[in-house]
Amino acid sequence: MFERTSRFGFHLINETRSRVRISEGAYDNNGHLQSEAIDRAISALSQFLIIARSYKTHKILCVATSAVRDAPNKKYFLKRVEKELGLKIKVIDGKKEAWLGGVAAANLLPITDGITIDIGGGSTELALIQNRRIVETFSLDIGTVRLKELFFDKKLPIEDAKEYINHTLAKLPETFKSKQAIGIGGTIRAIAKAIMQRNEHPIEKVHAFSFSIKDEGKFIQKVSQSPIMKLKKIGIKKDRLDTIRPGALIFWNLLEKIGAQNVISSGVGVREGLFLSDLLRNSNHLFPHNFNPSVRSLQDRFSIDTKLAANISSTAEAIFNALQEPFKLPNDAKKHIKIAAKLSQIGIGLDFYGYHKHSAYMIMNNLNYGFTHEEMILIATLIRFNKRRLPKNSFTRPYKKLLPDDKTLSWLSYIVSLSQTIHFSREKGKVSVTYKNGVLNIDTPFDNYLAKERIKELEKPASIAILFS
Amino acid sequence: MFERTSRFGFHLINETRSRVRISEGAYDNNGHLQSEAIDRAISALSQFLIIARSYKTHKILCVATSAVRDAPNKKYFLKRVEKELGLKIKVIDGKKEAWLGGVAAANLLPITDGITIDIGGGSTELALIQNRRIVETFSLDIGTVRLKELFFDKKLPIEDAKEYINHTLAKLPETFKSKQAIGIGGTIRAIAKAIMQRNEHPIEKVHAFSFSIKDEGKFIQKVSQSPIMKLKKIGIKKDRLDTIRPGALIFWNLLEKIGAQNVISSGVGVREGLFLSDLLRNSNHLFPHNFNPSVRSLQDRFSIDTKLAANISSTAEAIFNALQEPFKLPNDAKKHIKIAAKLSQIGIGLDFYGYHKHSAYMIMNNLNYGFTHEEMILIATLIRFNKRRLPKNSFTRPYKKLLPDDKTLSWLSYIVSLSQTIHFSREKGKVSVTYKNGVLNIDTPFDNYLAKERIKELEKPASIAILFS
Structure with a gap:
């Protein structure tokens, strides 16, 4: 059972299996489905329908594969299901x-x-x-x-x-x-x-x-x-x-x-x-370019202010662009920084105190689709340490072989922390960033009283100066 | 910043502090607030207002305590705040x-x-x-x-x-x-x-x-x-x-x-x-009897089907009532079993796979109000092990001194698992339970095909038989 959270955002809300063993005894009978197996299948399907209805499901997609496809008496089975449950099963090749x-x-x-x-x-x-x-x-x-x-x-x-x-x-x-x-x-x-x-x-x-x-x-x-x-x-x-x-x-x-x-x-x-072939039927069975259904679904469900999250993400990108060359940051990290910044606040939906931990927990458990394990743990780490401190060894140690080197990780983490801190008062607007001679110059169209108070407390990966202009 | 989730349900969505040090220098000047301190306070309050507005806050409650209360020049400060920020601060005694x-x-x-x-x-x-x-x-x-x-x-x-x-x-x-x-x-x-x-x-x-x-x-x-x-x-x-x-x-x-x-x-x-004095102004400044704002807020935010959750909870109570005497279960555990059953499914809102773990995580991090630490870890443990297995030592060991003895814990856990399994097909209805001569008799007004398939797989604390009638 999938719940749609937006046009292409979705998440799983129920998965029920039953060990029907539909083909039990069939191999000894030229592939004929046996009546006990059919009874079991009907009982299970009947309960699946109850579950589906309890969620007020809009659409049920029901297919059968090899065991039914190869059974000489499949018509009998399919007709019983249709008659007794009102359910049409599509046998696919x-x-x-x-x-x-x-x-x-x-x-x-x-x-x-x-x-x-x-x-x-x-x-x-x-x-x-x-x-x-x-x-x-x-x-x-x-x-x-x-x-x-x-x-x-x-x-x-x-x-x-x-x-x-x-x-x-x-x-x-x-x-x-x-x-x-x-x-x-x-x-x-x-x-x-x-x-x-x-x-x-x-x-x-x-x-x-x-x-x-x-x-x-x-x-x-x-x-x-x-x-x-x-x-x-x-x-x-x-x-x-x-x-x-x-x-x-x-x-x-x-x-x-x-x-x-x-x-x-x-x-x-x-x-x-099957679900995607229906969801994406009008878009060539592909998600739009650069669209990730997990990121979207997490935002749909847990972002309090999506526009602010997008703004924090752009600011992170601007800081990354300024620091990439001087500190030799890897190209593809830009993508991960942007996602981490975008999802950094989702944990607030669970509990405000220590929300960075909750955001990281949510990433580890629900950023299911479209990312490698390396990417998943990197994004989670950047989110976990988006407050005062840089990533700690006690946290990253188990994931060492999946994460970038410590220096790179520190910089990426700092960029996410900094972009979040700049928007601490939740104000939006285009932030410009330049870096020259050890000074990171941040130009924002809004006041930064709280940001300045907090930026001092951020642990830095190297001694650079921060200036607001 | 609190978000209301229902009449009395609420949760914290923002808490911003600023070290204004409003009384800095005041003690050397007969309690007079100093102008730099006042400026800092106004800057911080101004940003607080921006944050409040970014959440489209309905109501702002603003009070000052001792430092302002004792200041001979408090009127000057309060007037500046009102003039510059349009904010009325109430000085409370x-x-x-x-x-x-x-x-x-x-x-x-x-x-x-x-x-x-x-x-x-x-x-x-x-x-x-x-x-x-x-x-x-x-x-x-x-x-x-x-x-x-x-x-x-x-x-x-x-x-x-x-x-x-x-x-x-x-x-x-x-x-x-x-x-x-x-x-x-x-x-x-x-x-x-x-x-x-x-x-x-x-x-x-x-x-x-x-x-x-x-x-x-x-x-x-x-x-x-x-x-x-x-x-x-x-x-x-x-x-x-x-x-x-x-x-x-x-x-x-x-x-x-x-x-x-x-x-x-x-x-x-x-x-x-201050928040509660406003929320509860028409109910004698007390939550209704037996009402818990954290339980309610978790349900408001994460329950997919509140009525089903309430039904699972009643079933848990019925099983507890049948088993309490024969297995000497403590009286007050009924309350904890009912809450665990009621909240057992909230983790699905995060991710379906391993949702019992997520539910327990959410309890540990958000069941903030009205429970002792002993109650919190008990409810979390009952939820954590509401699937096939009884609580494991590797999980409970750190909390040993806060949890009931192993045998009691096993029974409570089994009761929550069983009640959840009985409603596996998400059907509702009053479930009657009796226990006699080692047989737990369960009478449900709905079919139990999936429940029966799964009940066999539940680890039991003692060898009792389960009969559906």
Whole structure:
């Protein structure tokens, strides 16, 4: 369930799953859905509808994928659902499924190019993304459950499974080549989580976690070949133990096939793609350039004064422009400074005292889409230390490998603090900034009594003078 | 700046201070406010007005206390402010000041009886509270700055200062006796913070922190007698070093005079009292019985479905009633369970994933008023573990001395989890609960497909059976 907060701003307000196991018993019956499984599905859907109605949902999008798509008796199931619940389920084909995953990835991950890989129980979907556009999709008839039943359950040699996979992979068009793989779905998420754990990755989010094949390729192969008893030890969660090995095998062979060097894992997939395909139906299924739905949604929900936030952000940009050259600040940091300044006040919506901490907490937990983990922790750090003090080691230490060097970080933090302090009395107006011979000259169209009182208390990364003119 | 969220719900959205030092130089000039100090005050007030206007404030309440009250040239100052800023400052007397502190304490602290002590620079205000009512107020002509200048700066023996204090305290009516002292203002806040630090108190909030004279009386006396160099070492912050010793001396003598055995420190005072005296002007300056402004404000701001929250809360109460006797649960825990159930979903407003963590974070940072620290951490813990697992030691360990025993905590936590799970499909209706022979019987007027699926996964504090009828 997504709540729209503005034209393109949205956030998730409910996600309910039910382990329906719709295909239980189907494989033994030529893919026919069994009546108990259908009953379970109807019970679950009926409660989903109650939940949807409790939120006064405007629109319900309902799709079915491989298990239903392949069932000879799907019509019976779909008709029962329509008759008993008044709900129309749309059965989508593999290419559409791949496309939806692609839409989610292209809009909600910090990538512009790559190939999405969504490994399901019966099929695996791929979408080729170039310059944020989905240029091709493909669906392969290999999946974790299928492989498990055909090879792993029968204890056949792993070579047989590999041969089967490669036989299927041969059908993949040669255009599907990319250094960047994008991992969608439960199997790859479980593998990514295990990799995060073994590397003591300091951020718990699986969305946008990125790793290289060079570093982790061996581990993925190991997962595909480990005895079930050992899987838990290497970080695989209980509910994935039965299908992770065939999943990892498909994943690894696909990575080799497309020539991937890096993987970014996705917390979003078909569901989010479905929502976005509706939200963005009149804008070529892409968010506007430089638009970020998480930043917007945080502002929509928690900014007390959006115009002031935008003004603080412009001031931060002006200070950055003045200081970038003399202090050798990295180009792309301008973007992060601007966002940090813009979101610096959102924590007030929770509690005024220590709001910079709350703003940082909110960023760490809700700046979900479109940023790398490096960007997320940088923005959070700049917000966390936007008051008197520069970032402290006790805070940044766990994130060291994701953050810029201390000197750069200090400067970026100081710029955000300074821009916030300049607008301490909440006055708006264009602020001009120049830097010359150790003096930062700030020209504002408003009075600065409170700002001057506070600027003295800001910890500086180097001894520069501040002058108001 | 307070924002109203409903009839009695409110939260702080801005607090701006400026160190105007309005009385600087006044003591050397028979209390006359000096022109530089007046200029500073006018500059600061002018910026305060800009801030107030930027929020489109409906009402500005502006009062002055001792320094202005005692100044022979106050009219000149007040007229300048009115002429230049269009702002009318109301000079309040000591009794009114004491009353405002009392209103804040009686409404926003977990107390019904006690004496507020607000030690200022020139005077000290007291309000006697009985059964949430202010029955008497008093203003004493002793303050930190006054004492500092009369005795400490002149390096006179501390006995002289004590004699002076006791002479003044003799004027305090004999009715001012209470076991419960309520500490208001910067001096007592600084002492409370030092006490929290030396006891490694696990919650950072000074508001509602409570300590006994038996344990901390010696420390308060020590503060009044320490050389300035040593004050920092015992936890006194820099900006208080000059006035903390006379402050602690007044505080200690007052505690003895009123016969206090316990102190609760307050983060609120005259400012909040002023706001409340306006908000509650038609309700006898008291919130309605059983009304808590923080709970209401959190609900107003973050509850997606208030009626559902109330229903989950009633269900929690029904389960508590059924289990209280067999498992010997403490009476007053019912209140905490109900609030935890009611606020369990507020974290969704921030982010759906892991929302129980966000709800707990929000409680720890915004359940400001009317609860003890013990209650706050209990409610937060019940919310933090309202999903599958019972409270973990790794989370509760730092708060051990503030929380109930593990077994009780497990039961309370389970009750909140269970009530939330029963309403998993967000359906409303009266839930009846009985417990007999190890079986908890739950009778709901709605279907429970999803609840049943999830109840199995809840970690239980003891092996009881759950039956839906």
